[in-house]
Amino acid sequence: AQSVTQLDSQVPVFEEAPVELRCNYSSSVSVYLFWYVQYPNQGLQLLLKYLSGSTLVKGINGFEAEFNKSQTSFHLRKPSVHISDTAEYFCAVKRGSQGNLIFGKGTKLSVKP
């Protein structure tokens, strides 16, 4: 069975500082990896995804993530955050043969002025 661990439940950071949100996964089979963002009272929006190929994936709003197979990690990074990045971020995995996502518990990013 797959599982996803997001190591930090809350990450406070000052505006224009860099941020890294950590995600580790466990799976006995190959998986696809995703990062989603959720703003208050909203659904989930896809930030980026790793399917295959280059391990560095660029997404929307200046976010990027690096897939590391040996460490089974898929950490999300942004070099300079804005107040508008304040939201909850979810890491998720999906097996190739199935359509459902398995989510981590989420990381609340709080950007302070």
Added chain:
Amino acid sequence: KAGVTQTPRYLIKTRGQQVTLSCSPISGHRSVSWYQQTPGQGLQFLFEYFSETQRNKGNFPGRFSGRQFSNSRSEMNVSTLELGDSALYLCASSLEATGAQEAFFGQGTRLTVV
């Protein structure tokens, strides 16, 4: 192109009642999945439908059921509501049912059971 539409957005029900939530996927999408989001348990998978067939089911009691219609619209039903069913229910649609497909989420239905 319209996104995933969930109705209603908010719902208040009494313990013991039943409720039906609706999800209209993006036009052309044939796969619909449902998730329950609570502060304690996070996002948990309920079930997935593709071409009117349930392909996969999460670990929820039989009180939770769903179906998909020929136009890909989906409904989920919860019978004999319990206080613990209070949650945000999210629907997601994809073109196909394979793992590489991106899932697009609706804004959710906030269910409160009193």
